[in-house]
Amino acid sequence: MVSLTAQTAGKRQNREELEIARPDFPTEHSIAESRSVVSRQPIDHTGLPSHSVEPDPTQCLFSCSTCPAYELNLCLGVRQKIAGTNWLPGESSITSTAHTIPARRTICHPKEWSEFVPIICQGWAVSSITLPDGRRQILTFLLPGDLVSTACLLEPMSGRTVEAVTEVTYRKFKRRDLKTFLFKHPELLEKLSKTWIEERTQSDQLALDLGRRTADERIARLILSLAERLAKRGMMNGYTMEFPLRQRHVADATGLTPVHVSKVLGEFQRAGLMEISSRSLTVINETELRRAADWR
Amino acid sequence: MVSLTAQTAGKRQNREELEIARPDFPTEHSIAESRSVVSRQPIDHTGLPSHSVEPDPTQCLFSCSTCPAYELNLCLGVRQKIAGTNWLPGESSITSTAHTIPARRTICHPKEWSEFVPIICQGWAVSSITLPDGRRQILTFLLPGDLVSTACLLEPMSGRTVEAVTEVTYRKFKRRDLKTFLFKHPELLEKLSKTWIEERTQSDQLALDLGRRTADERIARLILSLAERLAKRGMMNGYTMEFPLRQRHVADATGLTPVHVSKVLGEFQRAGLMEISSRSLTVINETELRRAADWR
């Protein structure tokens, strides 16, 4: 009665280089511009030192300024606090360390109840659950500025695996410090709860997509939502975005098979909705893509 | 390319009576007993007055004692606060009103940004999203003691429809009062964040189920998880539980069709895993049911 159809779930440990063409051609109506709140300053990813530990709180807090944290502007919030002079030295020293890891490396293990809260600074990562038989569901793609999960801010939680898609730089904050800091600054808690709600809305949508939408819709929606999130970070180049995802990632995010994803993406491209090449994706016909996605 | 297959989504306004047989025959190993933390005191659903408004905070807080709130023991927390004498009269008057509505009535509309936070006191409700074309995804079943959503405690949020499955009694707390009360009592915040994490874990599991599990697994898991949640509330009678859900509910919760749900449930019963009759469900072969569910 119960037929478990295991999918391959081999873990790979190889490194991967991304060489993404980002031509600067002008755009008519970029997805970014069609959204309401848009910040389009160029991204200045000042490289953080790899595998270094910086015990000086001021230093590591300010280094967050290179991180375009939009979804939860925690770093920014902390930084403003300090810049706004109502930061008493020693009052809230948030220990944090920066790390840079190659693609495909694991950031958090599902059984690890870490005392640290990681935030992605550069690169793409993925948060997922994997069943013993190898079936995997990606819950969210983590982009620069994303907390791994709002929920893990206050209490250690896991069950999710977080792994790097591209090379990733992230920063681990010590939860205890972060927590006491948060409780001392209610306006940050306020911001946190907004992010929390966004997160919930997104997971509601995920359930709706997985439960009730067709393969085409799911894939089109995934692409549009990534484009929107990247646009918020100023990471859209007109209609073009970096697209480091393997089709396996898309499949695991949409509950489909890599083979089927390939077919649908092929159709989309043949239908002139988009173009994917050399790890970058360009939306050609936004209107039709939105229609395919049953968007809004 | 995009084929929208609308499912019927007629709203019904009829009332429905539940007459559930709950025989008190002895049990060998109830699902309740197989769990670690179990409270099995009989439920004393002292009927709350219908459609009444009680402005006296003490009164309405204490009336929560009839509500077996386990998931977030907010009422209990508040009540203990008061009983524990560290409640200063007037300090935290939480306005709340009790309501009783017939089955199938809507409790929250998706576009309503209410200033109230509802908690289910009696009966079953359902929280869902519906697409314009009628496709619907149930996100969670709300049992007695459940907050509609942890997220809506701090900020108004919605997008979700909440409707009664059986006749439902719920209580609406004024968010502002609840919020200030929460912030004055950090141990409640602590408890809240635990509930929050549970909620997130559950929504992760939902995504995994919808994206990566077969129909049989999804249905078996739904039943087991309901049994577990009911057991926590002392609402399991051995292996038997009230099961007011229509197959449409099961279908919308599992991302399947009512027809297919009927077939799977039929198989389950013919295979001797369970029995459903007169709105109550009995687990016959727990081991096999767990196996079918790929549980744990």
Add this chain to the structure above:
DNA sequence: CGGGTGGTTGATACTTATCAATGGCTGTGG
């Protein structure tokens, strides 16, 4: 050069949806 990964494509199988017909049950109204 060779091996592993990733993407494409076609043939086929399986799972689930759709359609349709039936009967039971419930609540409703004459």
Add this chain to the structure above:
DNA sequence: CCACAGCCATTGATAAGTATCAACCACCCG
């Protein structure tokens, strides 16, 4: 009290959507 109208569940036949399998090619990367 009975008849009727809706809903609900069941079942079988058929269709659609995805998965599975397999083969192939195109890359990188070492």
